[in-house]
Amino acid sequence: MSKLSRILLVENATPPGSPAYHRAVELARRSGAELLICQLVHDPLIDFASGLADAALHHARSGYMLERQQPLERAREALQQEGLRVSAEVVWTAAPHEAVIAKSIEHNPDLVIANLERRRDLLGVYVVASETWKLARLCPAPLMLVHERRPLLPTRMTVAVDTVDHLADVMLNEEVINVARIVGNAAGVPLDLLHVFPLHPAPAHGELDDSYQKLLLRDQQRLQQMADDAGIPHDRCHWRGGDLHRELYNYASADSGELLVLGSVYHNAFSRLFLGSTTESVISGFPCDVLVVKPAGFLRELARHRDLNALCDAYGVVATELLDAA
Numbered sequence: 335m336s337k338l339s340r341i342l343l344v345e346n347a348t349p350p351g352s353p354a355y356h357r358a359v360e361l362a363r364r365s366g367a368e369l370l371i372c373q374l375v376h377d378p379l380i381d382f383a384s385g386l387a388d389a390a391l392h393h394a395r396s397g398y399m400l401e402r403q404q405p406l407e408r409a410r411e412a413l414q415q416e417g418l419r420v421s422a423e424v425v426w427t428a429a430p431h432e433a434v435i436a437k438s439i440e441h442n443p444d445l446v447i448a449n450l451e452r453r454r455d456l457l458g459v460y461v462v463a464s465e466t467w468k469l470a471r472l473c474p475a476p477l478m479l480v481h482e483r484r485p486l487l488p489t490r491m492t493v494a495v496d497t498v499d500h501l502a503d504v505m506l507n508e509e510v511i512n513v514a515r516i517v518g519n520a521a522g523v524p525l526d527l528l529h530v531f532p533l534h535p536a537p538a539h540g541e542l543d544d545s546y547q548k549l550l551l552r553d554q555q556r557l558q559q560m561a562d563d564a565g566i567p568h569d570r571c572h573w574r575g576g577d578l579h580r581e582l583y584n585y586a587s588a589d590s591g592e593l594l595v596l597g598s599v600y601h602n603a604f605s606r607l608f609l610g611s612t613t614e615s616v617i618s619g620f621p622c623d624v625l626v627v628k629p630a631g632f633l634r635e636l637a638r639h640r641d642l643n644a645l646c647d648a649y650g651v652v653a654t655e656l657l658d659a660a
Contacts, residue, residue, distance in 0.1 A: 338365040338520045342443035342475070344434055345373045346451070349405035354480045358447040360487055362418055365520035367444070371410065371422040372437050374430045375402055381428065399424045425649065431468035436649040438475045439633075439642065442656050445517065450479040450617070450624070462618050470598075470617055470626055472640075474633040476513045478593075478625045479617065488623060489591030491518045492526040492572075494582060494612075497556040510597040510627045511564050517625065523593075527566055528585060529557045531575045550575070579615050592622040597629065633657075 343358040350371065362369040380394045403424045410422040427433040438446060451463035470477060493514045495507045511525070518525050531553050554573055561571040574581040586592050596613045616624055633656065636642065642657055 336516065338362075338367040338444050338516055340368045340370065340441060340443045340445075341365075342370045342372060342434075342437060342441055342446045344430070344446065344448035344469075345371055345406075346449060348373070348402050350409045352449050352480075353482055353484055354447045354449040354478075356486055357478070357480050357484070359413065359418070361445075361447075361517070361520050362420075363416070364522065367520070368419040368421075369413070370437075370441055370443065371406065371420065372433070373402055373406055373422070373424045374427050374433050375399060375424055376426060376428050378428070395426055399426060427649070429468075430465050431472055432645055433649055434469055434473055435636075435640075435642070436646050436651045438473060439646055439657050440651040443475050445478060445513075446473055446475045447478045447480065450481050466617070467614075470613070472636065473626075474628060474636060476517075476625060476627045478517070478623065480623050481621070484623055485591045487521045487591075488523055488593035490526065490589045491521070491523045491593045491595060492528045492585070493595040494528050494530075495557070495560060495597075497529055497553050497560065506597040506627075506629045507560065509630060510595055513627045514595040514625065515564075517593075517595075524570060525564075525566055526570045526572060527557065527561050527564070528572045528574070528582075529553070530578045530581045531573065532578050578612060582612070582616065583620055586616070586620050586622040590621075593625055594620065594622050595625040595627065598626050 338361065341358050341362055343355060345352060345355050347355065350373070355371075358369060358371075361367065375398065377398055380391070380398060406422045406424060410420045413420045425433050425437070434446065434448075448466075448469060451466045453461060453463050466479065470479065491514060493511055495510065496503055498504075511527075514525055531550060557571060557573055558568060561568060572585070574585070582594070586594050594616060596616060598613050613624075613626060616622075617626075633642075637657075646652070646657065
């Protein structure tokens with residue numbers, strides 16, 4: 335993948351017009367990518383209405399979906415008149431993350447764009463909606479989560495990287511930088527690299543202090559080598575020392591147009607998928623848009639824990655080469 339060719343937009347506004355919608359449309363305009371708009375709808379009162387026969391239930395769902403399909407079609411036609419390649423559909427689902435997984439398998443998008451949904455808890459505090467968490471954990475394609483009141487496009491894109499030399503981490507860094515570069519080219523924004531060195535100086539002197547200085551120097555050299563390999567100038571390469579979450583937060587808060595790009599890994603614990611703690615803290619508390627990139631082979635790992643064939647069948651998705659490869 336050298337450029338954006340297909341964008342999957344998860345829209346939740348009727349008529350379409352959310353921050354994610356405007357971001358996806360503008361990226362499609364600039365890149366020439368095909369835009370697939372998927373509006374996910376559900377009314378629990380219809381699903382749980384007692385006494386409805388199958389035919390009546392189908393009729394109720396169809397009427398509800400038609401009300402949302404009409405403004406979606408008008409938006410699609412307007413975008414097509416501008417010369418964009420656009421398709422749009424309304425999907426009934428009580429589990430939006432599952433629908434996105436199925437549509438990602440069907441269309442194999444280069445990028446999925448969705449709104450970062452937040453709701454008030456019982457104490458009136460805004461928290462990330464559970465469906466956003468599930469989407470971030472399970473979406474196999476690169477996922478951009480857009481905050482409310484963000485600029486039309488990011489004004490700065492920063493890739494948070496690790497300097498460890500384990501093969502899996504090196505490959506994930508490369509994947510994250512590659513995806514970020516493609517999105518950055520479409521947005522017209524250069525990339526910055528950011529690494530936070532988590533170790534603090536030892537309180538003692540002598541050999542311990544020398545060892546710390548050697549580790550620090552090696553860490554900085556690895557970051558510069560990573561920048562050289564990626565063709566990123568050293569003046570766009572940022573090294574920080576200290577607490578990882580605090581340093582990331584301070585950096586991301588310095589620019590209202592920041593898009594922070596992070597790699598996510600697959601952790602199996604109690605049969606659930608989790609994001610890394612850093613990614614979770616960024617999504618839940620940082621005032622910036624986030625682009626979450628999964629490692630190569632994530633869909634294959636996901637298939638070990640989820641029946642993806644049954645999931646695709648539930649949404650009328652025919653098995654694709656992408657699913658066969660998993």
